[in-house]
Amino acid sequence: MKIVIVGNGVAGVTCAMTARQRDPHAEITIVGGETDYFFSRTALMYSFMDRMTRRDLEPYERKAYAEQRIALLRDWVIDHHADAKTVHLSSGTTLHYDKLVLALGATPNRFGWEGINDVKDGLVHFVSMQDLDACERLTPTTREAIVVGGGLIGIELVESLLHHGVKVTFLIREPYYWPLALGREEGDIVTEQLRAHGVQVRYMEEMKRIEVDAAGRVSGVLTNKGETIPCQMLGICVGVRPSIDRLKAFTDPPQLSRGVVVDETLQSSLPDVFACGDCAEIQPIEGRSYVEMIWYSAKRQGRHVAANLFGDQLRYAPPIFFNSSKFFEVEYTTVGEVMSLPEGTPTLFRKHPTKPLCQRILHNGDRVLGFNMLGSRWNHEILERWIRERRSPAWVVAHLADAQFDVEFGRANLASCIQRELPLAKELAR
Amino acid sequence: MIRRTPAGLFLHDLKNRGLSAWTLSLLLIAFYGILYFGQYYWTPDSPCTDNASCYSEGAVCEAGACVRESQLERGQDWLYRTATVHIDELGWKLGASVDAATRPDGTLARDENKNGVIDNWEHFGNRWTIYGLLYTLGILLGGAWICFKYRHNRYQIIRTGVVMMVQTSFAFSLPILLKFFHKPEYYFSYMWPLKIDYLDPRNFAYYGEGLVLWGFFASLAVVPVMTLLYGKRWYCSWVCGCGGLANTFGEPWRHLSNKSSNAWKFEKVAIYTVMGVAFFSTALWFASAVLPESSSLHAAATGTRKWYGLVVTASLSGAIGTGLYPIGGTRVWCRNFCPMAAFLGIIQKLGRFRIRVKKEMCISCGLCSKYCEMGIDVRSYAQAGLSFTRAACVGCGLCAEVCPRGVLRLENSAKVDPQELSLVSFLDESWKGASSSVPAKI
Numbered sequence: 001m002k003i004v005i006v007g008n009g010v011a012g013v014t015c016a017m018t019a020r021q022r023d024p025h026a027e028i029t030i031v032g033g034e035t036d037y038f039f040s041r042t043a044l045m046y047s048f049m050d051r052m053t054r055r056d057l058e059p060y061e062r063k064a065y066a067e068q069r070i071a072l073l074r075d076w077v078i079d080h081h082a083d084a085k086t087v088h089l090s091s092g093t094t095l096h097y098d099k100l101v102l103a104l105g106a107t108p109n110r111f112g113w114e115g116i117n118d119v120k121d122g123l124v125h126f127v128s129m130q131d132l133d134a135c136e137r138l139t140p141t142t143r144e145a146i147v148v149g150g151g152l153i154g155i156e157l158v159e160s161l162l163h164h165g166v167k168v169t170f171l172i173r174e175p176y177y178w179p180l181a182l183g184r185e186e187g188d189i190v191t192e193q194l195r196a197h198g199v200q201v202r203y204m205e206e207m208k209r210i211e212v213d214a215a216g217r218v219s220g221v222l223t224n225k226g227e228t229i230p231c232q233m234l235g236i237c238v239g240v241r242p243s244i245d246r247l248k249a250f251t252d253p254p255q256l257s258r259g260v261v262v263d264e265t266l267q268s269s270l271p272d273v274f275a276c277g278d279c280a281e282i283q284p285i286e287g288r289s290y291v292e293m294i295w296y297s298a299k300r301q302g303r304h305v306a307a308n309l310f311g312d313q314l315r316y317a318p319p320i321f322f323n324s325s326k327f328f329e330v331e332y333t334t335v336g337e338v339m340s341l342p343e344g345t346p347t348l349f350r351k352h353p354t355k356p357l358c359q360r361i362l363h364n365g366d367r368v369l370g371f372n373m374l375g376s377r378w379n380h381e382i383l384e385r386w387i388r389e390r391r392s393p394a395w396v397v398a399h400l401a402d403a404q405f406d407v408e409f410g411r412a413n414l415a416s417c418i419q420r421e422l423p424l425a426k427e428l429a430r
Numbered sequence: 431m432i433r434r435t436p437a438g439l440f441l442h443d444l445k446n447r448g449l450s451a452w453t454l455s456l457l458l459i460a461f462y463g464i465l466y467f468g469q470y471y472w473t474p475d476s477p478c479t480d481n482a483s484c485y486s487e488g489a490v491c492e493a494g495a496c497v498r499e500s501q502l503e504r505g506q507d508w509l510y511r512t513a514t515v516h517i518d519e520l521g522w523k524l525g526a527s528v529d530a531a532t533r534p535d536g537t538l539a540r541d542e543n544k545n546g547v548i549d550n551w552e553h554f555g556n557r558w559t560i561y562g563l564l565y566t567l568g569i570l571l572g573g574a575w576i577c578f579k580y581r582h583n584r585y586q587i588i589r590t591g592v593v594m595m596v597q598t599s600f601a602f603s604l605p606i607l608l609k610f611f612h613k614p615e616y617y618f619s620y621m622w623p624l625k626i627d628y629l630d631p632r633n634f635a636y637y638g639e640g641l642v643l644w645g646f647f648a649s650l651a652v653v654p655v656m657t658l659l660y661g662k663r664w665y666c667s668w669v670c671g672c673g674g675l676a677n678t679f680g681e682p683w684r685h686l687s688n689k690s691s692n693a694w695k696f697e698k699v700a701i702y703t704v705m706g707v708a709f710f711s712t713a714l715w716f717a718s719a720v721l722p723e724s725s726s727l728h729a730a731a732t733g734t735r736k737w738y739g740l741v742v743t744a745s746l747s748g749a750i751g752t753g754l755y756p757i758g759g760t761r762v763w764c765r766n767f768c769p770m771a772a773f774l775g776i777i778q779k780l781g782r783f784r785i786r787v788k789k790e791m792c793i794s795c796g797l798c799s800k801y802c803e804m805g806i807d808v809r810s811y812a813q814a815g816l817s818f819t820r821a822a823c824v825g826c827g828l829c830a831e832v833c834p835r836g837v838l839r840l841e842n843s844a845k846v847d848p849q850e851l852s853l854v855s856f857l858d859e860s861w862k863g864a865s866s867s868v869p870a871k872i
Contacts, residue, residue, distance in 0.1 A: 040794040040795050040796060042794070043793070043794070043797070046796075046834075050442070056799075059794040059809060059810075061690060061691060300790075322791070324791055324836065329582065333836070377839075379788060405836055407585040407827060407830055408841070409584040409588050410583055
């Protein structure tokens with residue numbers, strides 16, 4: 001069987017590795033134009049901060065691909081014929097497939113800001129290897145930078161720039177940091193961290209116009225408050241969307257909406273064409289379609305699609321949500337539903353009087369629904385199990401220490417956290 | 431940018447195998463070379479009347495003393511003399527000054543061997559005292575830096591504190607005190623097979639029955655039991671001086687260890703070979719002690735003592751082990767050659783220690799692998815969601831420290847993960863559960 005996987009990101013490579021486990025004889029080819037080898041996108045910031053070389057970002061030894069007999073092609077797919085079952089590459093090569101997997105990933109969003117078309121240099125995103133190239137090229141000539149967008153990528157870029165001694169202004173449209181995932185209290189802790197590191201954080205402020213110098217390099221940003229902030233580098237981190245633009249020009253594109261529309265078996269509208277990872281928009285039989293755009297789900301979908309390539313017809317259902325991150329020194333773990341719950345959802349909020357340490361436990365009076373934990377390490381597997389087991393909030397609070405995952409001797413002191421009732425409040429912009 | 435400043439550029443160069451790193455490495459190797467072998471290579475400047483009365487090759491008589499003919503060799507002589515006689519002298523003076531203050535009878539005499547090197551069991555100062563002092567300072571200053579750098583991590587602070595304490599007491603002050611009181615020089619922080627002399631019957635009379643019994647008890651009871659309970663880390667990163675220096679002074683180079691699977695293959699062959707040689711040598715020494723009339727056994731025992739000392743102790747643990755810090759990372763000795771680490775590693779595989787991996791939370795960033803001083807590709811286990819125990823792991827805890835998603839934790843747990851107890855599992859070091867999903871090392 002000939003399997004062609006488009007995209008050498010985590011979804012594509014996981015799919016290839018899993019398919020190899022399943023079938024020792026399949027002919028597996030990965031086509032990816034970004035880099036020669038799969039790298040960990042999530043670690044871009046550590047490379048930018050000189051903590052890792054680029055080679056260190058590669059999760060598998062290079063010889064692993066040969067050992068697993070996975071062919072890597074550094075190329076872009078430019079066309080697809082569904083009847084002939086072929087994809088056409090920009091180098092002129094044509095690949096025939098029995099099963100095609102689209103693992104195209106995502107592209108950074110850009111909105112119609114005034115002046116964006118005049119920008120020739122100085123504007124960066126922070127999701128691809130080419131973005132890292134640009135960041136490293138621009139940093140030595142940058143004294144002041146502006147990062148737009150208060151999410152995970154934004155704060156990573158801010159931290160990296162600070163490491164290089166750049167003065168950073170962080171423009172955030174929302175009233176506090178990342179209200180999509182954090183409550184006001186957690187957001188404020190992150191804000192404290194940002195300000196302690198010397199970041200100019202500006203909430204409820206948006207970019208209105210980008211200004212450029214004579215050479216076309218970004219020279220400043222006019223905000224909606226009428227102020228012009230000078231900068232030599234502008235980081236745009238306002239989310240990503242499935243990378244499907246290229247597909248629209250194909251002879252036979254699969255059905256597209258926000259992403260590549262797939263059913264619960266991750267199969268697209270075309271026979272033997274699958275999609276997984278950031279680019280897949282999953283349309284369940286009932287309910288709304290969704291796109292999962294995090295590392296773990298890409299890995300999970302990659303594994304899932306590999307099984308379905310061999311006719312398993314497994315239906316994909318995302319497990320209880322979890323995610324983690326680190327804001328400077330403050331670690332963050334979330335499990336279950338948090339900010340997606342309706343306003344007023346009963347919440348136990350526990351916070352240390354002085355340290356950046358807090359736990360938010362959401363429940364419906366009867367059973368816990370979600371956790372937002374900041375400032376210490378947690379075993380999400382246990383928190384997840386408690387949600388599944390429908391544990392009561394009182395029980396969870398009594399057993400909270402069982403789910404701690406801090407280093408030995410370094411267990412966070414939960415007893416010193418002060419607990420109060422704090423029904424969920426939402427302050428999304430607009 | 432850190433690298434914009436000259437200091438930043440220099441640090442980057444030093445920490446990433448730049449010119450300064452190579453220079454430092456060569457200097458360190460030369461330092462160990464002179465420390466261990468210097469005394470054998472310099473010409474004593476014995477008095478003479480003419481060239482004929484200088485016996486050493488290439489020596490001439492100048493101003494009533496034998497010196498080498500070429501300037502280069504004179505330079506070498508000067509270096510060797512400085513490193514041995516003069517440094518010995520300095521150490522001896524240090525000892526004597528303490529001595530003079532505390533022992534007014536002044537009974538302490540100095541014995542010199544034919545090269546003028548101070549060679550006396552009783553005095554407590556020579557170049558090894560100076561070396562010990564430097565080593566201890568390295569651990570103390572480096573340790574203070576580690577305690578500051580990882581001040582948010584109590585495991586690192588406590589571990590480093592213990593290492594600093596053990597080095598200052600058991601590995602430095604106590605042996606000096608023992609010598610001062612005319613007791614055998616014994617380092618309680620070292621044991622067989624790392625300190626292979628401690629179970630060499632030739633030395634039993636010198637150490638006395640108490641220390642010999644302790645030596646047996648430490649190596650055959652304390653080591654296995656502690657390792658079964660806590661993993662080899664109790665020794666390799668909490669007690670041992672080699673590990674102590676690596677984790678303190680060596681911090682800037684810890685990321686240089688080779689993570690490739692080929693390096694792992696080399697490690698397995700090399701370390702078990704040295705362990706085999708150490709075990710075999712000890713057996714031979716016992717045999718020659720039991721059968722003193724066998725001259726061939728005696729000759730073999732003498733030969734292995736000499737070669738073991740030369741190759742393993744002086745070259746591999748000293749010159750290569752520490753000398754390669756700036757090039758090969760800090761644990762070249764511990765990872766590839768230390769017989770103690772090999773011994774502890776095998777016991778660790780049977781014990782309670784493991785690195786617990788939270789399932790599915792790894793983002794494959796690779797910081798854990800990058801900062802593993804033992805060259806373990808921690809990421810390959812973390813991204814596969816497999817808790818694991820590797821024989822090499824010294825439990826320094828840095829993988830858990832650097833992990834930005836808190837995926838890893840060191841723990842001792844009575845809970846048994848399925849582990850195949852076979853030769854194959856020792857060599858492949860994979861957990862049984864691994865084969866059901868993605869293998870640890872794809």
